[in-house]
Amino acid sequence: MRFSSQFDKSLREKSHLLRSFEALLDPMENGALEALAARSSAVTRRHFGKTMRLFAPLYLSNECINSCTYCGFSRENAIQRVTLELDQVETEVRHLTAEGFRNILLVAGEHPKFVSGPYLKMCIERLRPHIPSLSIEVAPMETIDYLPLVSAGAEGLVVYQETYHRETYARAHVNGPKKDFDWRLDCPERGHEAGFRRIGIGALFGLWDWRFEAIALAAHLEYLQKVCWKSQLTISLPRLRPAAGEYEPQHPLADREFIQLICALRVTFPTVGIVLSTREPAALRDLLAPMGITMMSAGSHTEPGGYTGQGRDALHLTVKGKIVPGSGGAAATEQFSISDDRDARSIENLLTRLGLDPVWKDWDSGILGAA
Template sequence: MTFHDILNQYDIDRLEEMISTQTAQDVQRALAVERPGPDELMALLSPAAEQFVEPMAQKAHAITVQRFGHNILLYAPLYISNECVNGCLYCGFSARNRVPRHTLSLEDVEKEARYLHAQGFRHILLVTGESPKAVDNDYLAAVARRLRPLFSSISIEVYPMETEGYRQMVESGVDGLTIYQETYDRDLYGRMHPSGKKSDFDFRLETPERGGRAGLRRIGIGSLLGLGRFRSEGFLTGLHALFLSRHYWRTQVSVSFPRIRPADGGFSPLHPVSDRQFVQLLCALRLLLPDAGLVLSTRESAALRDNLLPLGITQMSAGSCTAPGGYSDPNHSTQQFAIDDDRSPAEVCRLIRAKGYEAVWKDWDGAFLDRTAEQ
């Protein structure tokens, strides 16, 4: 069975209706369950659960401290290309937008990486658009090999690959994959991705499974908040994470909560998600997924990130720039989207400590795998 088989069991409109008819009693029962499942997740995401956000937050906090302690892993995105052939309506990198395009040379990538290394980062996320002529697997493998001495963990958020492509990434030093489905609503997905390889809904949906088969140690998923209706999107994201954690148990599964931000093209959210709804979604998924990493980026404001930190977050980006070359060169290329928390890594680190948490710059080293292979 694949997650595709599970997704096909749900009609989005019917799912929304099922979630909306949950009652306060259903929510109370869900909160009383030690390990919630899909039925409880429906209740926790329902309109009726909005009056229970506080007890949900308390339980989410307790679970996170029990599983992860008071630790927040810090990472930084490193954008290496904004060239893209896809026509995604919401993205600043979209081929529809007439913006300057740029792909970094290996030397420029290393320059950016050394800047981040000097800031303290040991976990980075390599990000690109989708342009086979500008960025291919061999280029990414060369980047990973070049940066491997600087970082304990290298993840990628790039175009979907075949399983063999991900095996090549693993061999080159990549240990993590982030891939957002954007929306689990097939019809909406088609409207939002009218052209380019990304228009293939099924190929993208199956990407995390190909990464799992290739042996990637970390896999992160998520839906783009503001595209589809957050209740059904949150439910299906939760089911997807459950599926991956059960079928690829050696892989650490994480969930991100990217919310649409201003970008070139001027796209506006179709279904805006309020801060309160954001908190409800985060807490509901923590209750469903007690061992999953929950990731919060600089898309969100400093004030909101500060308040969300105790509710289940385990990973945060800091000091981010979403343009290729943007860390070391102020005259950088077009950003993918505008960030909202522009504090420096040091400032974020101080805030984390002020909240009673420990900022973790490194929680893994690829040498662990090397030693295991030798035994």
């Protein structure tokens, strides 16, 4: 049985845990919010110590056959696109390792021709000697198609549902394979079956009512904690940022509620990792870092070749999925603009000032060998 078969029921007949979580999302006075934040910090220190894992996204390709209304890479957008070749991917990674990163998230749009399973496998094999912790955030696959990627050395799978509200999902995903809500919803379980030892889920806040999204995300998490017991789970709460296509969030999540949501998730799910990306402004990231977050990105670029300028000779404009001949530009288009543009060293220094321990590497395949 998959989560998709019980998702609607899990929201109709909420568990005791979900009802407690829901109560923490009610509007609250400043004093109550401060108390929740203090509790969240204490729970985080108890379960994670002072550690903060650092990672960087590496965009392999911004080609995409889907039409997602909120995304800069949507097929509908006439943008500069490129897929990095293996040598170019390695050059980007060498830059990131020089910055200190040992935990990389490989990101790509959905395009079977450019971002195939064999291409991803070759990328992982090429990077594995440099990077002990590789995760992927790409189009959902069948379990059998994940197996070669896990064997090649990918240890993490990230897949956000974007919105858990079925009608909003249908409106936001106009064309392409991503229209299938249930197929995406069940992806983390397929990844667990394939052997990914870390699994990340999340919702994109701004598409629908934030409390609904939060409760549905919590329901998904509660289910996965029971079923995907061999994997470490993380959650992300990205808020919509400006991007090509200029989508306007219809249901913005304000900073105050965002803080409340993170703290509520932390005290409800004490052992689950919470990820905070460079989508958020520097001042807010500084505030949230000690409050419940366990994993942060730094110095991120959201376009292929963003770190070292790789792939610029192969750039091309696409209009409705068709390449316009001779249309190469200066740089690939980003998926969205980041807000906190501080580099890795600045974030490392910040964490040290806050009394936290930046963790660049917490995993090596040798651990399994030793076991």
